[in-house]
Amino acid sequence: MSAQWMAAHLATKADFHTMPLALRQYSTFGHLLNYKGTSLALTKVDEADDGGEGKKESERVDGEEGEGDGGVTRQRYTIGSGQREWRFETVPKSGLPARHPYRRTYDPHNPPIGCRDVLFPSFTAFIRRMALLEWYNQGGVGEKEVFEAREGDGFERYRSLLTGPIDDHKTVDCIWEPNDERERFIILKGMKEGDAVVAYLWVDSDRITLYTTEAELEGHTRLSDRFPIAMSLARTLLKEHGFQCIEVTDSNQSDTVCVLVLRPAPS
Structure with a gap:
């Protein structure tokens, strides 16, 4: 410097x-x-x-x-x-x-960060969330929402996506301090050299949303055909945590729209 x-x-x-x-x-x-x-x-x-x-x-x-x-x-x-x-x-x-979860992972070299009403477990987590939510859509690279699935009753495994370890994937956790609501970003693709697209799941207390920079393949109605890379990655991870991805057509829309429904996977 x-x-x-x-x-x-x-x-x-x-x-x-x-x-x-x-x-x-x-x-x-x-x-x-x-x-x-x-x-x-x-x-x-x-x-x-x-x-x-x-x-x-x-x-x-x-x-x-x-x-x-x-x-x-x-x-x-x-x-x-x-x-x-x-x-x-x-x-x-x-x-x-005294019993805050970030005390267990506290690292003085990479300490927790408070920004507005959000508390991050580390400076690294703060920067990664900034890159995902604030510093995007520039240089001709756009990010789009692929699907948003709401939590349903009986999702016993849902909390594992929000708080448990996610093997082979980077996660970005944070807690909204007013109500201690947890939020997690699971990065499916985009962390390795050579990755051409970014895909991640945004998980909070009642929904799971998939975002990606993958270019949409036109002429298709199914999400898995329009976003094959992002959907394949999301399906695989969700299946590992006991969920099935079921695509349905929304007949109330003038255009064919695909939404994603999450169901507990059969044991």
Whole structure:
């Protein structure tokens, strides 16, 4: 990093070295990224620029590092600027409730992140969700919803998709703090070098939605024919967790529309 960049985004070199490792790593290349012309550089927010909010928050947690925090304190940062600015803060272990699930996976090098009303288990999870939900639809690559399936009664295995381990797939978890509602993104494709498309499932408390950048094959009505890659990946994963994908035609629409119905798979 240049001295000019350090001066613009960090008050001192000490700021860089006191950041958790994951944030330091991102800061070395974040300024090289942009979203629709806005730099995605990481900037530390000092108390003066923060209107005193950082100080108030520090006072709320005694302004000291707690036991097991590993050097992490509540510190505010921004990525982007202007209308495309995202503010977030690092969360120390002592700032999590006693039985919070993120205490078990707490890593001081990659700490939990709070952004608005959403809490992420790590900075890595925060960045991945930003890439999926905020920093997309640019460079001529569009993302589209393939299907949305609502949870039905008797879905005993549904919670495993939301909270259990998903073998061979990256997951991005977060919790909405007002009501502790869980949310998960299961990345089916797009994490490996050479992947030409992205496909992922968005799972929350009552629905499962499939998104992809795969180009739709026109002239077909069935989802599995229109989006063969994304649908094949989704079917395989859902089957592993006890679900069948059943496509039906919605006769109430003037055009032929396919929706997806999830049913517990036969034992």
